[in-house]
Amino acid sequence: xxxxxxxxxxxxxxxxxxxxxxxxxxxxxxxxxxxxxxxxxxxxxxxxxxxxxxxxxxxxxxxxxxxxxxxxxxxxxxxxxxxxxxxxxxxxxxxxxxxxxxxxxxxxxxxxxxxxxxxxxxxxxxxxxxxxxxxxxxxxxxxxxxxxxxxxxxxxxxxxxxxxxxxxxxxxxxxxxxxxxxxxxxxxxxxxxxxxxxxxxxxxxxxxxxxxxxxxxxxxxxxxxxxxxxxxxxxxxxxxxxxxxxxxxxxxxxxxxxxxxxxxxxxxxxxxxxxxxxxxxxxxxxxxxxxxxxxxxxxxxxxxxxxxxxxxxxxxxxxxxxxxxxxxxxxxxxxxxxxxxxxxxxxxxxxxxxxxxxxxxxxxxxxxxxxxxxxxxxxxxxxxxxxxxxxxxxxxxxxxxxxxxxxxxxxxxxxxxxxxxxxxxxxxxxxxxxxxxxxxxxxxxxxxxxxxxxxxxxx
Ligand code: ZN
Numbered sequence: 279x280x281x282x283x284x285x286x287x288x289x290x291x292x293x294x295x296x297x298x299x300x301x302x303x304x305x306x307x308x309x310x311x312x313x314x315x316x317x318x319x320x321x322x323x324x325x326x327x328x329x330x331x332x333x334x335x336x337x338x339x340x341x342x343x344x345x346x347x348x349x350x351x352x353x354x355x356x357x358x359x360x361x362x363x364x365x366x367x368x369x370x371x372x373x374x375x376x377x378x379x380x381x382x383x384x385x386x387x388x389x390x391x392x393x394x395x396x397x398x399x400x401x402x403x404x405x406x407x408x409x410x411x412x413x414x415x416x417x418x419x420x421x422x423x424x425x426x427x428x429x430x431x432x433x434x435x436x437x438x439x440x441x442x443x444x445x446x447x448x449x450x451x452x453x454x455x456x457x458x459x460x461x462x463x464x465x466x467x468x469x470x471x472x473x474x475x476x477x478x479x480x481x482x483x484x485x486x487x488x489x490x491x492x493x494x495x496x497x498x499x500x501x502x503x504x505x506x507x508x509x510x511x512x513x514x515x516x517x518x519x520x521x522x523x524x525x526x527x528x529x530x531x532x533x534x535x536x537x538x539x540x541x542x543x544x545x546x547x548x549x550x551x552x553x554x555x556x557x558x559x560x561x562x563x564x565x566x567x568x569x570x571x572x573x574x575x576x577x578x579x580x581x582x583x584x585x586x587x588x589x590x591x592x593x594x595x596x597x598x599x600x601x602x603x604x605x606x607x608x609x610x611x612x613x614x615x616x617x618x619x620x621x622x623x624x625x626x627x628x629x630x631x632x633x634x635x636x637x638x639x640x641x642x643x644x645x646x647x648x649x650x651x652x653x654x655x656x657x658x659x660x661x662x663x664x665x666x667x668x669x670x671x672x673x674x675x676x677x678x679x680x681x682x683x684x685x686x687x688x689x690x691x692x693x694x695x696x697x698x699x700x701x702x703x704x705x706x707x708x709x710x711x712x713x714x715x716x717x718x719x720x721x722x723x724x725x726x727x728x729x730x731x732x733x734x735x736x737x
Contacts, residue, residue, distance in 0.1 A: 286323025327674020337601025368454025397433030410456030486511030565596030
């Protein structure tokens with residue numbers, strides 16, 4: 279029997295769907311969902327200061343964590359850009375074996391949990407051996423991502439990536455891309471085997487699909503993979519780079535967001551990653567679609583992608599969530615802060631996304647929680663009966679949180695604090711972070727160090 283049955287969490291302050299409440303007792307059932315939320319209770323069970331719904335990190339490429347900080351030198355001839363970064367990434371990929379992938383994934387998932395995320399949307403495109411030959415099990419590397427999630431307890435939305443071509447003109451994959459590539463038939467088989475591997479996880483795990491981008495799949499390929507998804511999550515990179523927009527305009531006469539909205543029934547199970555390159559009418563169209571914009575502010579800053587049209591998008595009712603993408607740095611508070619600061623720097627104002635009713639921190643946090651859950655296909659994002667118990671506790675005695683109430687707590691956390699304020703995290707009721715540390719942190723860190731040592735020798 280699960281040790282979860284009968285778990286209770288008592289919070290001095292908690293953010294419930296209808297607002298902030300004091301002395302809240304949350305009960306968790308054996309299947310990881312919230313069985314009761316009672317207000318005005320006496321303390322019992324695990325006691326925490328401030329309890330929030332924990333968001334899902336909706337976009338990650340786990341293996342890229344291992345190259346964080348490795349691409350900050352400048353070439354002499356070229357203007358350093360996303361495309362030079364991608365060349366380094368492709369070289370790095372050639373060195374990775376399945377054990378490395380699993381150790382890196384476990385490490386990055388642990389960091390995500392310690393940062394306050396309860397789940398991750400793993401946009402998984404590394405499928406084959408170096409050289410492009412499939413493993414005996416087509417979904418071997420999905421199995422490794424799943425094994426990492428089983429170890430760390432993160433809520434996994436696994437998104438096997440369909441990657442066909444090296445560009446919009448349907449050119450063949452380059453040497454750096456052959457570990458990603460599949461034709462539609464092989465991808466369908468891979469997807470089925472990945473589905474089987476998810477059975478090793480608890481019931482909160484989700485399988486979706488991820489057509490990589492409009493530059494990597496053809497029109498028929500995209501339609502096929504969308505059909506494969508049915509109602510499940512569909513994630514796709516979209517309109518990240520100016521070069522990619524120009525390529526698509528050249529080939530199809532339309533910008534990426536405009537093309538997608540016109541050619542597909544984009545709705546609430548879609549999550550479009552980045553969308554940094556949009557014209558105002560595309561921003562409004564995307565907001566109206568009900569899809570989630572998957573924003574990755576730290577990575578988008580790191581890669582010089584551009585600034586998301588956030589104020590217009592939110593004013594139009596657009597939904598968004600946060601992803602850590604390249605995993606150069608895992609920090610929920612910093613992602614939210616960077617998103618807001620990007621808007622301020624562009625518009626030369628303050629409190630850019632705040633509304634008369636809700637502070638900046640509250641708008642950012644609410645958006646990340648509800649959009650993340652939607653994008654992950656996860657019944658979570660609210661501290662309410664029936665939802666998975668994805669819970670994030672902040673230390674109410676932290677200097678910048680002590681004595682704060684209501685939305686001031688979130689403003690202090692996002693703008694004055696950092697992830698050291700995170701004391702505990704539950705993912706579908708699994709108590710994975712305790713006292714700010716992952717419960718298996720020592721072993722996971724040691725395995726990652728060993729992997730990095732091996733990789734340094736191989737590179
Ligand atoms: Zn990405």
